Amino acid sequence: MAKALLAVFSASGRTLKKGRMLAEATGADLYQIKPAVPYTTEDLDWKNMKSRSSIEMQNREIRPEIINDDIDLSKYDTILLAFPIWWYVAPTIVNTFLESYDLTGKKIVLYATSGGSGFGNTMAELEPSAPGADMVVGGMMNRCYEKEMEDFADKLSKLL
Numbered sequence: 001m002a003k004a005l006l007a008v009f010s011a012s013g014r015t016l017k018k019g020r021m022l023a024e025a026t027g028a029d030l031y032q033i034k035p036a037v038p039y040t041t042e043d044l045d046w047k048n049m050k051s052r053s054s055i056e057m058q059n060r061e062i063r064p065e066i067i068n069d070d071i072d073l074s075k076y077d078t079i080l081l082a083f084p085i086w087w088y089v090a091p092t093i094v095n096t097f098l099e100s101y102d103l104t105g106k107k108i109v110l111y112a113t114s115g116g117s118g119f120g121n122t123m124a125e126l127e128p129s130a131p132g133a134d135m136v137v138g139g140m141m142n143r144c145y146e147k148e149m150e151d152f153a154d155k156l157s158k159l160l
Contacts, residue, residue: 004028004078005071009094011039011053011084015113018141019082022111028080033097036065046086057087060125064093066100073101080138082111088120095129104132111138 006028008019016032023030043052056062073079081097083090090112098108108130112119119137127135 003076004080005031005073005076006080006082007031007033007097008082009033009084009091009097010082011035011044011091015082015084015141018113019111022080022082022141026080028078029076031069031071033083033093034067034069035093036067053086053091056092057089060089060092062092063096063099064091066093066096068100073103073106076106078107078109079103079133080109080111082113082141085112085114085117085120085122088117089122089125094126098126098129102132103130106130106133108133108135109138110135111141113141 004026006019006023006026008016008030010016010019010032020030022028039052042048045051046054048054049058056064081094083094090110110119110122110126112122118140123135123137
């Protein structure tokens with residue numbers, strides 16, 4: 001497999017934990033997508049329509065600012081992108097990440113965690129943020145442990 005980067009957004013730490021396992025199983029370098037303003041527990045209260053996450057998901061044009069670590073994506077052919085599912089799609093901060101780089105010619109493989117939903121419209125919502133990239137769904141990481149992450153690594157090698 002060509003050198004891969006696992007870029008992960010995790011507001012609560014759950015997706016980051018799964019992302020670390022996936023990075024280890026695939027041999028990918030790990031990069032954490034960090035919001036300039038970290039999310040609080042109150043921000044993530046999806047039952048509160050005035051919480052930060054609810055407002056961001058109601059207006060898909062919002063692009064939360066991220067910390068720019070000047071990562072050099074030119075050395076990666078493949079970006080594994082892991083994130084939680086919010087309201088049946090990726091959080092808009094994932095769009096911010098994609099729109100911050102020229103990903104033309106890159107393979108982007110999507111992985112997600114969710115409390116109960118699948119990918120929904122995730123790919124359709126993310127593709128416009130990465131024009132020129134080849135985006136595919138890798139899978140859900142909800143109940144994945146070491147063996148399942150090895151299976152993801154095997155599946156990934158077939159996608160590339």
